[in-house]
Amino acid sequence: xxxxxxxxxxxxxxxxxxxxxxxxxxxxxxxxxxxxxxxxxxxxxxxxxxxxxxxxxxxxxxxxxxxxxxxxxxxxxxxxxxxxxxxxxxxxxxxxxxxxxxxxxxxxxxxxxxxxxxxxxxxxxxxxxxxxxxxxxxxxxxxxxxxxxxxxxxxxxxxxxxxxxxxxxxxxxxxxxxxxxxxxxxxxxxxxxxxxxxxxxxxxxxxxxxxxxxxxxxxxxxxxxxx
Numbered sequence: 695x696x697x698x699x700x701x702x703x704x705x706x707x708x709x710x711x712x713x714x715x716x717x718x719x720x721x722x723x724x725x726x727x728x729x730x731x732x733x734x735x736x737x738x739x740x741x742x743x744x745x746x747x748x749x750x751x752x753x754x755x756x757x758x759x760x761x762x763x764x765x766x767x768x769x770x771x772x773x774x775x776x777x778x779x780x781x782x783x784x785x786x787x788x789x790x791x792x793x794x795x796x797x798x799x800x801x802x803x804x805x806x807x808x809x810x811x812x813x814x815x816x817x818x819x820x821x822x823x824x825x826x827x828x829x830x831x832x833x834x835x836x837x838x839x840x841x842x843x844x845x846x847x848x849x850x851x852x853x854x855x856x857x858x859x860x861x862x863x864x865x866x867x868x869x870x871x872x873x874x875x876x877x878x879x880x881x882x883x884x885x886x887x888x889x890x891x892x893x894x895x896x897x898x899x900x901x902x903x904x905x906x907x908x909x910x911x912x913x914x915x916x917x918x919x920x921x
Contacts, residue, residue, distance in 0.1 A: 733794040740791040747784030756893040820870035827862040
């Protein structure tokens, strides 16, 4: 993605979040929405959508890092594009996810409680995990956009945070989400975790196998030189 498109993405995304936040504040003060508005349902649905988008994004990221794409740059670049877009959309949906808590009639949050981790009026630790996850995702997304001006090792170390953030999002969803009591939703969390874990193990094994083969070739070539 070109630099101007990256800047435009942030401008449009943050502008939409700001407009929605202003509307929510107006609703909080005036109550223009009907009392039957299913705010809690919308919050839950947005949370699950954000989680699934990030799950798909991290899976594509792991798969694109596998050595099977050697010599297939076009296919790998396409995979990375989908990885990037899914993660970007997932992060912005994750930003939308908590906003309606401001006007939720059951557990209303203040703006400070929404933005400051571990200050929620209910289950502050679990909601705090969600807040930290969101801030972490924004950090990873921003450093990805700045990749070209950062040392490679530093960017990779930042990017690895995404795995930890996935675990935080999983914990937040299972322990903080009321839907996790539903057997289908709980199974979704378990299955997605197992898929990510399997892909990570497969990637590590593939990379290890390639290193071993390279070492064998190196030893064989050295032996042939000595003989």
